[in-house]
Amino acid sequence: MDNVERDVMDFDVVIVGAGPSGLAAACRLMQQANEAEQELTVCVVEKGSEVGAHILSGAVFEPRALNELFPDWQERGAPLNTPATRDDVYLLKDAESAQKLPNALVPKSMHNTDGDSHRYVISAGNLCRWLAEQAEALGVEIFPGFAAQEAIVEDGAVRGILIGDMGVAADGTPKDGHMPGMELRAKYTLFAEGSRGHIGKRLIQDFSLDAGRDPQHYGIGLKELWDVPADKHEPGVVLHGSGWPLGKNAHGGWFLYHAENQQVVVGLIMDLGYQNPWLSPFDEFQRMKHHPVLSQYLEGGKRVAYGARAITKGGFNCLPKMTFPGGLLIGCDAGTLNFAKIKGLHTAMKSGMVAAESVFEAVKGGDEGAQELTSFTDKWEASWAYQELKENASFGPAIHKYGTVGGGAYNFANQLLGGKLPNLHDTTTDHGALKPADEFEKIDYPKPDGKLSFDKPSSVFLSNTNHEENQPCHLRLDDPDLPIRDNLPKYAEPAQRYCPVGVYEVVEDDQGEPRFQINFQNCIHCKTCDIKDPAQNITWVAPEGGGGPNYPNM
Template identity: 65%
Template sequence: MEREAMEFDVVIVGAGPSGLAAACKIRQLSAERGKEISVCLVEKGSEVGAHILSGAILEPRALNELFPNWQELGAPLNTPVVRDEIYLLNDAESKRKIPNALVPSTMHNEGNYIVSLANVCRWLAEQAEALGAEIYPGFAAAEILYHEDGSVKGVATGDMGVAADGTPKDSYMQGMELHAKYTLFAEGCRGHLGKELIAGFKLDEGKEPQHYGLGIKELWEIDPAKHEQGLVLHTAGWPLTESGSHGGSFLYHLEDNQVALGLITDLGYSNPHVSPFEEFQRYKHHPQIKQYLEGGKRLAYGARAIAKGGIQSLPKMSFPGGLLIGCDAGTLNFAKIKGSHTAMKSGLVAAEVICEALAGDTPPTTLDYDAAFKASWAYEELHQQRNFGPAQHKFGNIMGSAYAFFDINIFKGKLPWTLSDPTPDYATLKPASDCTPITYPKPDGVISFDRLSSVFMSNTNHEEDQPCHLKLKDDSIPITQNLPRFNEPAQRYCPAGVYEVVENDDGDRRFQINAQNCVHCKTCDIKDPAQNITWVTPEGFGGPNYPNM
């Protein structure tokens, strides 16, 4: 059947910081200039914020531009940072505090706020709707629509009520086409439509591959005597150094005796025995971290990949009919471990160029966006920190951070070279036989936990009788190639227990996908060494439901 279609000036895919900032700014400019511009935003989560996961420390620079009166409007920025501490964890017991004078300036957080980014996005959605934008949560953009000339026409939302065998159920509801003069893709890191656009329009031609980390986070309520609202604590070193991996951790003291803590594991690791989930569990047992958690209660769990390649990996962000913005393109500032402010700025720049284009009677199909973004402070930030990530890969966390200190603090990012990092994360794994197996301790159920109980804490839910949204290009590769060569690393890199190697009654082994556990982190799409797994959107409303993450 022909799908029903709706027409808008602008369609935005994804209710994260970049998409919501763009929606708000377009409607603001529409009112200021007296030219009506219709905006529709679709979000695959059951509500705005349901799929938003971040540390998070928010630098309010872009928010100040968008809503200078955000405090009067009730933005949920309730906890200003009062103190930064950075530790090097030498091993499972010892630590060393890094003097502030030796910390890269990008890690100082004066003037920033510890937030629930999910709640910030909920607030931004309220502002966007008050300005006249239409927001539709629970509708997953499943397909890009193209004009005959190849330019983007809009998106189609996924069908609802389709059984696993592809047949319509009694609850079947056909998806809808959303047509637009311009479509903004703001899906977050490794967006599945953004991935198609980058490949189809060759937006990454001449660029280095994108690089990623997997962030695993928990929210805890702790003993009030141990809580210091506004304290920011970061660590590097153990446990990742023990497995030859890179990354770091955070522990942020929010309001209401709550702390957000997490571990970011660089997905460029080489040992296929590494389990980022298990690394996070044992990290919590370090005395520097455990002291806060003892006597506390875990409230929530989640995981999400982050794009951290910087400008070396930043694709062309414009194409006929639309734009890639925010982490769909990779605008995170890894040296700051922050991406919300740069994502929002990319959305604000997008709004400006779109409104300028729509001011004419016949807007062009391709926006002059890339030049405008390069003229912004967000790009200037990314250029300043361009060597931080490659230095971590080349020299490790300790020497890489020392390099960053001189590059950023002393030379302000103006050294006359740019480090290269040309190996994609999926190509870094060594054969399992060449690597040391890792024996992780069993969880104690008090400080550390197993995957399934953690997924339960993420409120993840999918309609089970639906087509699997984790697609294998070749069903045989996990058992015939990945298992003998890499001991099938999907069993370990997935933080939700989606992938298992199961032995049949006859002794043969098969690859089992528990898609209902998926928290939409996208790690499998990134790290699979054969690039055999493709993540596509499941039925709308599916996935995690994060309350205050």
């Protein structure tokens, strides 16, 4: 902690991040408090300019947790308007051909239209906006535009968070209107920052929460929203697939969902454990849309939004300990996504609800906070969300070990056998999987046509990203010389390609020598650089609150 004089606000519970897990936790806390007629102060801080501004997900939503949280969600007007009506799964063989998989061969975890468990094509951002309305009606205070900068740790326990200063110049000096960040102190603090949360990352290290676990694994999810002609729109149709254009050294899958309002969402999830440093997830996504299976729905349409976000996808074997003195990690900050379903909203919400029950139980009993809520672990392990993750522990490792087709066959067999096959592990880190550039041929990506495929600058524009230019760069290099000295000769500096918005460039200086340039104004807070840099030299920290993308209904 610094010696700056700061305003202090005290709450019973502070929640970092207004995503599905954080808002579900806030709602559940206040529901319990109101039922018990007990006063409880709950605050949610959100770095986006508004709730939902930084939320990006597929999304086909399984409402199991929502049914528990708000059984009357339909009467309350929750934005679940498009039930899934048809599932199609394809293996793309090359740029023109594809094999549609028979429904019987698709793992049951990927079925979205079977039985009574209705699932919906939704905007996760709009779901969060609605959840925020419910939370505020229950008495939760929500502060958008405030970025949590670090945890307040005293005597080995988390006591709250420090909000980042506003109005700091690039050289670190105060500008006109400078405001020191506040201290938000709490009995308990829940960290719901989403994938690779920058405070969560430090808490995992400082409290050794990942001891004995497999290293966490991530993907990058790229997504576009399209307005399409009425004759190509089939509300509720859900398409998934894998194969082309990704080769044998990369794994991933694509999705195309028909949403409401004559819109289609299309995206690619690419495993960040790929080997080839010449790969560009953005460019793989752009050329993927030219495949006839996808292009048939997009041709004649208009792309209206673009975004990207890292996905914590390691699953059960990588799930860290979620408790520490004074707080909890929940949702994608911990890694509760079920990759076998390609869904994480329902499990994130459930983790937040379980956390809320453990916290309220403690506070109601007169707990003054800063304890380790070991009761959470018992409640979490007894939950359906934990069991779901446990049943699919081998899903990701099987694909990493045997490839998309072989891994898919393993998972299909394992589900048929009720999970009786051995639990597989992947202990190679995503950044450690990258191999030298000279082991691969450089990839010559096709030029975008401006109709189905596009360049990075026009894509950044559609993300509505903005950062105040005169502020400190929030992408910190431990060694500023390393990108040119080490990464460029060995890996052809992969940051130029793994970043989906062109933040990182290698340019020539006045002497014609290469220089590493960081265009942080373009950053959409996807966190890919923090994960994939082979030297782990880049640390993402929160910029001034309110900066970053402003996604409409992603």
